[in-house]
Structures are given as structure tokens and as C-alpha cells.
Amino acid sequence: MKWLLTVPADADLGGLAARLSTVGVTLLDVAPVPLGDDEVVVQGEGPADLAARVADLGLPVRVNPGSEFDLGF
Secondary structure, eight states: OEEEEEEETTOOHHHHHHHHHTTTOEEOSSOOEEETTTEEEEEEEOOTTHHHHHHHHTOSOEEEEOOOOOOOO
């Protein structure tokens, strides 16, 4: 499942990727999208219960499901 993760703009994305990988998350190789001055959004793939897994890590990360549309073409 794809996820959007909101993280502090000054976060070490390499370190974050390493920590998130311990709970089954893979950050996608896409440029972070700025969200105001203090945050960026990164994309990742992980299990359906990702929000709970990330919460257990105590990281400053907000997790939201990504949008995936299957138009059936």
C-alpha cells in the first residue's frame, strides 16, 4: 500500500528511511514535496497498519494513505 508521510523539513531522510524500514516501510525514490516552511511530504510503501507501526517508533511522522486509482483500463 502506498502512503504519504509528513516529516520535518530538516529530517535526515536516509536515517528516517533506515528507521522506517524496521517496520516494513520503503521510502520511494521521489523528491520530497514541501509543505509550508517546516514540513515535507515523502512517499512510501508499507503494510496496511503502517500508522500504528510508525506511532510505536515515536518518530515525528504523520502517516496518510496515498491515492491510487484503478480506472480499469
